[in-house]
Amino acid sequence: xxxxxxxxxxxxxxxxxxxxxxxxxxxxxxxxxxxxxxxxxxxxxxxxxxxxxxxxxxxxxxxxxxxxxxxxxxxxxxxxxxxxxxxxxxxxxxxxxxxx
Numbered sequence: 345x346x347x348x349x350x351x352x353x354x355x356x357x358x359x360x361x362x363x364x365x366x367x368x369x370x371x372x373x374x375x376x377x378x379x380x381x382x383x384x385x386x387x388x389x390x391x392x393x394x395x396x397x398x399x400x401x402x403x404x405x406x407x408x409x410x411x412x413x414x415x416x417x418x419x420x421x422x423x424x425x426x427x428x429x430x431x432x433x434x435x436x437x438x439x440x441x442x443x444x
Contacts, residue, residue, distance in 0.1 A: 346425050348418045350432050352439040361443060362390045362409040368442035414439055 354361050369392065373383065380396040380403075395404040405418035416435050424431070 345419045346422060346428075348416075348420060348428060348431060348435075350416045350435045350439075351413045352416075352436055352443065353413045354443040356443060358390060358409055358411045361414060364442050365392070365407060365409055365414065368438070371442075372438060414443065 356364070366387065369385070380398040383394070383396040385392050385394040390409040391406060393404075393406045395402065397403070401421045401424055403418060403420055403424070405416060408415045408417075416439070418431070420428075420431070
């Protein structure tokens with residue numbers, strides 16, 4: 345399955361970036377709850393592994409808080425790759441808000 349990798353820089357210390365990611369994850373779950381199902385998430389320190397279903401497709405990935413950036417790695421079904429640009433744009437937009 346194809347993968348997407350997005351890195352978003354930040355000016356926060358790593359602990360604050362992680363705290364904001366954890367809070368932001370809750371906000372995003374509430375905001376977009378009608379667009380996905382079967383959400384699984386497992387936080388381990390500064391990283392979260394997740395999986396969910398959206399529009400009948402399985403998506404899985406990992407978000408990692410690093411000292412100067414947050415990285416998102418997604419594994420998507422091949423059919424979702426036609427939306428790659430839009431997915432990357434949304435990741436950058438949402439992380440930009442969370443890390444601002």
